[in-house]
Amino acid sequence: MRIAVDVMGGDHGSAVVIDGARQALEAYPQISELHLVGQQKEIEAALQQAGCGDSRLRVAHASEVITMEDKPLDAVRRKKDCSMVRAMELVRDGKAEAVISPGNTGALVASATLKLRRLDGVERPAIACIMPAGEAGEFFLLDGGANPECKPLHLAQFAVMGSVYSREVLQHTKPRVGVLSNGTEESKGTDLTRDAAKLCAQLDLNFIGYVEGHDLFEGNVDVVVTDGFTGNIVLKSIESLGHGVLGLLKRELTATPVRKLGAWLARSAFRNIKRRMDPEGYGGAPILGLNGVVIKAHGSAKARAFMNAIRVAGETIQHKVNERIVREIAAASERLSKSTVQATAPVVA
Amino acid sequence: MRIAVDVMGGDHGSAVVIDGARQALEAYPQISELHLVGQQKEIEAALQQAGCGDSRLRVAHASEVITMEDKPLDAVRRKKDCSMVRAMELVRDGKAEAVISPGNTGALVASATLKLRRLDGVERPAIACIMPAGEAGEFFLLDGGANPECKPLHLAQFAVMGSVYSREVLQHTKPRVGVLSNGTEESKGTDLTRDAAKLCAQLDLNFIGYVEGHDLFEGNVDVVVTDGFTGNIVLKSIESLGHGVLGLLKRELTATPVRKLGAWLARSAFRNIKRRMDPEGYGGAPILGLNGVVIKAHGSAKARAFMNAIRVAGETIQHKVNERIVREIAAASERLSKSTVQATAPVVA
Numbered sequence: 001m002r003i004a005v006d007v008m009g010g011d012h013g014s015a016v017v018i019d020g021a022r023q024a025l026e027a028y029p030q031i032s033e034l035h036l037v038g039q040q041k042e043i044e045a046a047l048q049q050a051g052c053g054d055s056r057l058r059v060a061h062a063s064e065v066i067t068m069e070d071k072p073l074d075a076v077r078r079k080k081d082c083s084m085v086r087a088m089e090l091v092r093d094g095k096a097e098a099v100i101s102p103g104n105t106g107a108l109v110a111s112a113t114l115k116l117r118r119l120d121g122v123e124r125p126a127i128a129c130i131m132p133a134g135e136a137g138e139f140f141l142l143d144g145g146a147n148p149e150c151k152p153l154h155l156a157q158f159a160v161m162g163s164v165y166s167r168e169v170l171q172h173t174k175p176r177v178g179v180l181s182n183g184t185e186e187s188k189g190t191d192l193t194r195d196a197a198k199l200c201a202q203l204d205l206n207f208i209g210y211v212e213g214h215d216l217f218e219g220n221v222d223v224v225v226t227d228g229f230t231g232n233i234v235l236k237s238i239e240s241l242g243h244g245v246l247g248l249l250k251r252e253l254t255a256t257p258v259r260k261l262g263a264w265l266a267r268s269a270f271r272n273i274k275r276r277m278d279p280e281g282y283g284g285a286p287i288l289g290l291n292g293v294v295i296k297a298h299g300s301a302k303a304r305a306f307m308n309a310i311r312v313a314g315e316t317i318q319h320k321v322n323e324r325i326v327r328e329i330a331a332a333s334e335r336l337s338k339s340t341v342q343a344t345a346p347v348v349a
Numbered sequence: 350m351r352i353a354v355d356v357m358g359g360d361h362g363s364a365v366v367i368d369g370a371r372q373a374l375e376a377y378p379q380i381s382e383l384h385l386v387g388q389q390k391e392i393e394a395a396l397q398q399a400g401c402g403d404s405r406l407r408v409a410h411a412s413e414v415i416t417m418e419d420k421p422l423d424a425v426r427r428k429k430d431c432s433m434v435r436a437m438e439l440v441r442d443g444k445a446e447a448v449i450s451p452g453n454t455g456a457l458v459a460s461a462t463l464k465l466r467r468l469d470g471v472e473r474p475a476i477a478c479i480m481p482a483g484e485a486g487e488f489f490l491l492d493g494g495a496n497p498e499c500k501p502l503h504l505a506q507f508a509v510m511g512s513v514y515s516r517e518v519l520q521h522t523k524p525r526v527g528v529l530s531n532g533t534e535e536s537k538g539t540d541l542t543r544d545a546a547k548l549c550a551q552l553d554l555n556f557i558g559y560v561e562g563h564d565l566f567e568g569n570v571d572v573v574v575t576d577g578f579t580g581n582i583v584l585k586s587i588e589s590l591g592h593g594v595l596g597l598l599k600r601e602l603t604a605t606p607v608r609k610l611g612a613w614l615a616r617s618a619f620r621n622i623k624r625r626m627d628p629e630g631y632g633g634a635p636i637l638g639l640n641g642v643v644i645k646a647h648g649s650a651k652a653r654a655f656m657n658a659i660r661v662a663g664e665t666i667q668h669k670v671n672e673r674i675v676r677e678i679a680a681a682s683e684r685l686s687k688s689t690v691q692a693t694a695p696v697v698a
Contacts, residue, residue, distance in 0.1 A: 071536075133593060134593045134594065134596070134597040135593075135596070135597060135600070136593065145531055145532075148531055148537070148538065148539055149539050149540075180582060181578075181582070182494055182497055182577065182578050182581035182582055183494075183581070187420075188497070189497065189578070190497055190498050190578055191498075193578075212581075212582065212585050213581070213582045213583070213584065213585025213586035213587070213588065213589055214585045214588065214589045215589070216586050216589045216590070217586075217589040217590050217592065217593030218589060218592075218593070226582075228531065229530075229531050229538070229539055229542075229579070230578070230579055230582060232531035232532070232561075232562070233529060233530075233531055233561065233562045233575075233579060233582075233583060234562070234582060234583060234586050235562065236561050236562025236563045237562035237565050237583050237586060237587060238562070238586060238587070238590050239562065239563065240562055240563045240564070240565045240566040240567060241565070241566050241587050241590055241591070242590070242594075243566065243567075244482060244483045244484075244485065244566030244567070245483065245591075245594065245622075245626070247483070247484070248483040248484055248622055248625065248626075249618075249622065251484070252618035252619075252621050252622055253615055253618050255618065256617075258614050258615075259614065259615040259617065259618045261611075261614055262610075262611040262612065262613065262614030262615030262616075262618075263611065263615050263618075264611070265607050265608065265610055265611030265614065266602055266607075266608040266611030266612050266615070267611075268605075268608065269598075269601035269602050269604065269608045269611075269612075270601075272601050273594075273597055273598060273601055276597065277594070277597075
């Protein structure tokens with residue numbers, strides 16, 4: 001398999017991305033070509049310093065970088081020779097099957113949609129985020145922010161795409177799919193969630209109806225479907241609380257010598273918790289619904305996260321996730337076109 | 350001041366509510382009457398057992414209870430002699446100034462709206478939740494779930510009401526008010542948030558524009574304004590993560606004798622964290638915008654939370670929060686009616 005990595009645009013510079021790529025090449029012999037896209041001189045210097053001369057490496061020069069401050073669509077159109085767009089073009093031109101980028105999320109969605117186009121039948125691509133949930137395993141939430149305003153059919157398609165990915169890559173044999181709402185009773189929610197739930201109930205999914213915030217970390221649901229506005233706020237709030245609690249824990253546990261000793265004695269407990277709640281293990285968030293595999297790595301991702309993102313990209317290719325999405329989206333459209341519910345619900349259109 | 354407490358409908362039975370009431374009477378001499386509303390026999394038995402014979406206590410019998418499973422509006426209409434409605438009627442009839450209830454949230458909003466009516470000029474009452482944010486202090490989020498679907502003017506009014514409460518009761522001299530969105534750039538958000546932000550910018554508030562999930566636990570904002578759908582999901586997700594992490598921490602720290610010893614040595618650190626992140630200290634969530642003070646205590650609240658809820662109710666009365674809300678909502682309407690923005694934005698109506 002051939003994978004393109006945008007080495008620019010992350011918070012920690014290109015060296016950590018290249019280090020992750022090197023680790024991935026060592027761990028995964030299935031990779032036949034790994035394209036590093038960005039400033040050629042910088043990449044070559046980093047490779048030399050890391051002593052990495054793997055013959056599967058390709059360097060693709062790009063003179064520009066999209067920053068976190070750039071306006072997405074504008075930047076994609078203006079910076080023709082930026083690493084993100086160049087990496088996307090490698091996939092468009094059949095030179096790679098997957099792109100991984102730590103850059104500006106909006107620009108990544110925009111460049112992927114422009115260069116790769118949507119999969120047949122897919123109305124909107126969605127950012128799908130894997131959230132570690134401690135002992136409950138993990139849940140998969142989409143959309144994480146690509147589409148702030150959605151229609152019911154978009155949410156139903158997110159349910160289909162998320163279900164395919166959860167089954168094929170996350171190994172849930174019969175993923176439980178729920179629509180995120182402000183309560184589990186049917187009367188709860190908004191017009192959007194009520195109509196989306198009606199559509200989902202007609203599809204070939206393990207649909208469990210509404211789920212609420214309380215269900216997320218209880219292991220009650222595998223695929224959480226929501227609009228990109230709500231999804232983005234939930235994901236960032238959770239991240240914010242995590243940082244806040246972690247900071248408080250660190251300060252409190254190092255405040256006195258006795259506490260420090262206690263924390264040292266219990267250090268394996270903290271290590272286990274960190275491992276269980278660590279998003280780096282999942283590598284990144286796939287953007288589903290595009291002609292090509294696109295993985296958004298976290299802006300602050302380190303080498304290990306990039307290695308995992310490359311692994312996840314490889315698994316997505318191997319399991320033919322996109323072919324399955326096209327098939328299941330077509331089957332879903334077929335079902336909905338025959339249904340009587342749709343005929344009475346113009347909001348679906 | 351005269352306060353009515355609905356002692357039924359909480360998860361832990363009436364005894365903990367009555368215990369909280371007893372503690373509040375001891376701590377706050379300002380209370381002139383405390384009405385305990387519910388099953389008379391049960392209340393009298395609990396008072397006798399607690400050895401509480403405070404002359405300021407009144408027992409108001411109610412034969413029915415609204416359960417968590419009851420459909421809100423239906424239950425309020427059907428169960429005429431339930432403790433929640435009877436407590437509300439004490440306020441309506443001028444026998445008390447505040448109600449505290451741990452019961453069904455939907456029923457509490459419905460009974461308060463039906464019995465007390467909205468304050469002059471207020472379009473929608475909102476559940477306002479105080480969230481502890483560790484070292485960052487706390488933030489105040491509304492609406493927590495009373496109104497799943499909102500208009501821009503509703504959000505602007507939440508901003509005004511939240512600002513008054515934050516200033517008067519939470520002692521923030523110039524509370525920073527933000528509209529919750531999926532990013533801080535003006536181009537982000539939905540039609541609702543963009544129009545709400547335009548309205549807020551014209552009001553006499555310390556309005557800081559959009560805030561996102563990342564800002565919540567960073568101490569960047571005091572009053573977070575959002576629709577009840579998003580607010581409810583955010584609050585419950587945060588609570589869910591908190592429970593998940595706490596459970597994981599407990600299990601990991603008690604898994605081996607060495608870890609147990611470590612945790613014991615560092616116990617004061619965990620106590621401090623618990624104190625800082627403990628919602629019981631805030632007592633409950635005020636429902637703002639009603640003719641009367643209404644505090645929703647958590648269903649699983651213990652005695653200390655009820656004592657604090659009674660304290661908060663007292664402070665809300667003392668600071669004349671409702672009078673101030675009426676004045677500031679009127680001033681806001683005045684400003685918006687003169688503004689040119691409103692004339693071009695029919696969505697405000």
